[in-house]
Structures are given as structure tokens and as C-alpha cells.
Amino acid sequence: MLNSSVARLSALLAARKISSVELTSAFLERIRSLNPVLNAFISVDEEASLGQARAADAVIASGEAQPLTGIPIAQKDIFCTRGRLTTCGSRMLSNFVSPYDAHVIERFDAAGAVNIGKTNMDEFAMGSSNETSYFGPVKNPWDVAAVPGGSSGGSACSVAARMAPAATGTDTGGSIRQPAALCGISGLKPTYGMVSRYGMIAFASSLDQGGPMAKTAEDLALMLNVMAGFDARDSTSLQREPEDYARDLEKPLAGLRIGLPKEYFVKEVDRDVARAVEAALGEYRRLGATAVEVSLPATRLSVPVYYVLAPAEASSNLSRFDGVRYGYRAPAYADLDDMYRKTRAQGFGAEVQRRILIGTYVLSQGYYDAYYLQAQRLRRLIAQDFVEAFRQCDLIMGPTSPTVAFDLGERSSDPVQMYLSDAYTIAANLAGLPAMSIPVGFGQGSRPVGLHIIGNYFAEARMLNAAHRYQQATDWHLRVPQACPDGAPGTRE
Ligand code: GLN
Numbered sequence: 001m002l003n004s005s006v007a008r009l010s011a012l013l014a015a016r017k018i019s020s021v022e023l024t025s026a027f028l029e030r031i032r033s034l035n036p037v038l039n040a041f042i043s044v045d046e047e048a049s050l051g052q053a054r055a056a057d058a059v060i061a062s063g064e065a066q067p068l069t070g071i072p073i074a075q076k077d078i079f080c081t082r083g084r085l086t087t088c089g090s091r092m093l094s095n096f097v098s099p100y101d102a103h104v105i106e107r108f109d110a111a112g113a114v115n116i117g118k119t120n121m122d123e124f125a126m127g128s129s130n131e132t133s134y135f136g137p138v139k140n141p142w143d144v145a146a147v148p149g150g151s152s153g154g155s156a157c158s159v160a161a162r163m164a165p166a167a168t169g170t171d172t173g174g175s176i177r178q179p180a181a182l183c184g185i186s187g188l189k190p191t192y193g194m195v196s197r198y199g200m201i202a203f204a205s206s207l208d209q210g211g212p213m214a215k216t217a218e219d220l221a222l223m224l225n226v227m228a229g230f231d232a233r234d235s236t237s238l239q240r241e242p243e244d245y246a247r248d249l250e251k252p253l254a255g256l257r258i259g260l261p262k263e264y265f266v267k268e269v270d271r272d273v274a275r276a277v278e279a280a281l282g283e284y285r286r287l288g289a290t291a292v293e294v295s296l297p298a299t300r301l302s303v304p305v306y307y308v309l310a311p312a313e314a315s316s317n318l319s320r321f322d323g324v325r326y327g328y329r330a331p332a333y334a335d336l337d338d339m340y341r342k343t344r345a346q347g348f349g350a351e352v353q354r355r356i357l358i359g360t361y362v363l364s365q366g367y368y369d370a371y372y373l374q375a376q377r378l379r380r381l382i383a384q385d386f387v388e389a390f391r392q393c394d395l396i397m398g399p400t401s402p403t404v405a406f407d408l409g410e411r412s413s414d415p416v417q418m419y420l421s422d423a424y425t426i427a428a429n430l431a432g433l434p435a436m437s438i439p440v441g442f443g444q445g446s447r448p449v450g451l452h453i454i455g456n457y458f459a460e461a462r463m464l465n466a467a468h469r470y471q472q473a474t475d476w477h478l479r480v481p482q483a484c485p486d487g488a489p490g491t492r493e
Contacts, residue, residue, distance in 0.1 A: 007222060034141075040158040040163060074163070074167035079168065089122055091347050104200065108168075126203065128150045147182065155167035159183070172207045174421070180437040183405075188220045191433065197234045212224055248462060260291050260293055270403045273443050279440065283474060287469055296386065299427050396455075433455065433457060437450035437453075448476075
């Protein structure tokens with residue numbers, strides 16, 4: 001049961017072979033036994049989850065079930081959840097019980113899903129390793145000496161270690177795809193504007209996007225069907241006809257044109273990662289796809305552009321945390337200014353403070369033109385490259401991360417090295433394009449490797465189709481990590 005996909009669990013629930021209460025209890029039990037080691041969850045409310053499960057069982061019994069009714073879903077602790085702790089991985093919000101639900105939470109509730117717990121994350125989603133969390137690092141279930149990736153590392157870990165069948169994540173520069181790759185699961189960042197950011201604590205608003213994380217592409221499609229949709233409370237939410245993202249899953253891949261950016265297959269990619277990605281591309285050729293070389297010349301500017309724009313937006317978004325109305329407040333201070341200063345110095349961790357400093361600097365008078373405006377111009381060039389590339393291909397593929405999961409502590413004192421983890425993922429956020437990662441093998445230390453698939457705007461169904469056909473032909477997505485007591489490393493479902 002723990003290894004089953006969401007699609008399979010949904011069928012078992014519909015056939016009344018299992019109940020949601022049984023399913024939810026099994027995952028809660030799993031969390032109880034593994035979370036002390038892996039630290040994937042910040043908070044779990046067993047009673048609340050079981051209450052939702054009982055309600056779901058009643059809905060199923062009445063014949064009104066939807067595909068996710070009764071399915072436990074782990075929610076990244078960036079999504080405000082009414083009456084429950086919502087910390088964003090920060091001391092600043094370590095006591096914050098949200099008075100309202102994020103749009104995404106409302107959607108899962110309306111679909112009858114069970115919230116199985118709130119997952120650990122880098123503080124305010126700033127990081128690539130989960131080491132910036134105020135609640136301590138998450139461990140990679142494939143090797144507890146390794147990081148799970150970040151910032152949605154708790155979500156990725158929870159799915160990989162079978163503590164939840166699926167989870168939500170958010171992705172500003174790679175935070176769904178990179179941890180998915182490092183933990184050997186599938187994850188998708190939708191086209192910007194498709195999933196409402198209402199109640200999703202803001203990091204860099206023009207880049208942030210919520211999305212699903214699961215074992216299979218089919219499960220991602222089921223989740224996206226719930227998560228996507230217009231919401232008037234987010235001014236960048238897109239007004240579009242609802243789609244069924246699972247509609248094209250079975251389509252044959254004959255004729256699919258895969259663009260391989262020549263800039264992606266360079267010496268910065270580790271040999272083991274390159275080997276697994278090449279093998280996956282070989283599988284795609286066998287499935288009938290053809291490869292064409294494309295070029296994304298401005299892509300090399302993605303990381304520097306991102307580290308001007310994202311901190312600029314973050315410095316503005318995070319100015320609301322002042323200790324006045326909610327969240328952490330310094331216990332002792334002299335006057336109002338001192339209260340602000342001490343609250344922010346104590347409430348934010350080092351990485352968040354670094355971003356606020358950079359962001360404030362690039363927005364300051366005299367530097368705004370030189371840094372912020374210049375970065376905005378380059379952002380346009382990066383997006384323009386994709387317009388050209390998609391004239392010649394349907395999807396773009398390459399590695400998700402230049403390396404497999406690195407060791408805990410290995411990059412935490414070297415921010416630039418850490419920032420380069422997202423060299424391949426950031427461009428899709430800057431351009432607003434949908435992108436995903438699927439597991440395609442193992443590299444050094446038997447740590448997972450992810451394949452990055454970028455699509456044109458609104459090409460989610462096509463991307464999920466390509467991922468699903470690959471998963472039907474291979475079994476990487478079914479491997480179970482070592483930290484799972486009932487599965488030896490690399491064993492199958
Ligand atoms: N690692 C990147 C950062 O630290 C991306 C994080 C994200 O996507 N939320 O900003």
C-alpha cells in the first residue's frame with residue numbers, strides 16, 4: 001500500500017478494498033517511525049488527518065468521490081493552513097497559526113484529500129539543500145549523509161520515503177525539480193500563473209509557482225487537475241478553461257522533437273549524471289522521438305540574473321515581518337526601532353538576511369539601473385531564447401541538477417557553490433515556462449539522477465505524456481530507497 005501510486009490508491013479506495021482511515025493510519029504510522037531520522041515534517045496533526053479521512057470515507061460511501069478523495073497529501077509548510085501551524089521553515093513564523101487557507105489547501109480540501117502533515121523546507125524557500133530550515137535539515141532517504149535538495153526537500157523526502165503518496169512543493173528557481181531529482185521522484189513546476197499564489201507565503205512573486213510532487217507522472221497529472229485554476233485573489237492567476245492534464249498520457253511519442261541545448265551538455269555536468277541522462281535520451285529515441293540540437297545562449301546568465309531579481313523581490317516581500325501583528329517578536333527591546341531590528345535579526349536566519357541585504361542593495365538609488373534594470377533586460381533575453389528554441393522542438397531535455405545529492409554540510413558555507421545547484425532549473429522560472437523532473441537512474445554513491453523536461457507555455461499535458469510513456473518503459477520511478485525498512489536499496493515495488 002505504501003508503495004502504490006495515487007492512481008492505484010484511488011482505485012483501491014473506489015473499489016472499497018481499503019478505507020481512507022486505514023490508508024491515513026498507515027502513512028501516519030510510517031511518519032512516526034521514519035520522521036525522527038529524516039525530519040521531513042515540521043508538524044503533523046494525527047487527529048485532524050484522521051477526521052478528514054473519516055469524512056472522505058463517508059463521501060466515498062455516498063458515491064460522490066473524486067479522484068483524490070481520501071488520498072493523504074503532504075503539504076509544504078509554505079501553504080497557509082487554517083488553524084494549523086504554518087512556519088515557512090523560519091523562526092519568524094515558528095508560532096504562526098494561520099487564520100486562513102491558501103488556495104491550494106482549499107482545492108485539496110474540496111477534492112476530499114487528507115492533509116497528512118506540513119513538510120520541512122529551506123527558510124522562506126531560500127536554499128537548495130534544506131539546510132537553512134529553522135527546524136533542522138532533512139535527510140535524503142537514499143543516503144542519510146546526503147541532502148534531499150531544496151527548498152521543497154521535506155516534500156521530496158516524504159514521497160521518496162513513502163511517508164506520503166504525494167506532496168505539494170513550490171518552485172522559484174528549482175525548488176520542486178531539484179529536490180525531486182535528488183530524491184528520485186517526479187515533480188512539476190507549472191506555467192507561471194496556473195496555480196494560485198494566494199496563501200502561499202511569498203518569496204519572489206514573479207517567479208514563485210506551486211506544483212505537485214509524486215512518484216509518477218500520472219499522479220502529477222491528477223494533482224495538477226486539483227491545484228490549477230483561476231483565483232481572483234491572485235492578480236497573476238490566469239483565466240483559462242479547465243483542462244484535464246491526464247488526457248494525453250497514453251499518446252505515442254512517435255514524432256516528438258526533443259531539443260537538446262548545446263549549452264546543457266558541457267563539462268560542468270558530472271559524468272555520472274550525464275551518463276544517466278544520455279541513457280534516458282536513448283530510451284526516448286527508442287520510443288520514437290527525434291533529437292534536435294538547439295541553443296540557449298543567454299542561459300549562462302540565469303544564475304546571476306536570478307540572484308539580483310529574486311533577492312530584490314524577497315527584500316520587499318519580507319519587509320512585512322516586523323514582529324508587530326503576528327509571528328516572532330524579540331523578547332526584550334528598548335523602543336520601536338530596536339524591536340524591529342532585534343526581531344528581524346533574531347527571527348531570520350543567515351541566508352534570508354543575506355538575500356534581504358542583496359535585494360535592498362540592488363534596489364537602492366544609484367544601483368537600481370546598474371543591477372535591477374539590467375537583470376530585467378537579461379531576463380527578457382533568456383525568455384526570448386526559448387521562443388526561438390521552441391520553433392524547432394516540442395520539449396527541451398537535459399539534466400535537472402549538475403550533480404547527484406551532495407553531502408550535508410558540503411556546500412553550506414559556500415553560497416555560490418550552493419546557488420549553482422540550480423544552473424539548469426532557474427531559466428524556466430525567469431521565462432515562466434513549465435518544467436519537470438523525472439528519475440532516470442543512479443549516479444555516484446547510488447544517488448538518484450533526474451531528467452529535466454521543459455515545455456512551452458501550457459504544454460503540461462504534453463510533458464506529462466512524455467514522462468508517462470518513459471515511466472511505462474522503465475522502472476526508475478518504482479525504486480524504493482534504503483531508509484525504508486521494507487525495501488532494500490533499489491528494490492522494486
Ligand atoms: N535554490 C534557489 C534559491 O535558493 C531556488 C529556491 C526556490 O526555488 N524556492 O533561491
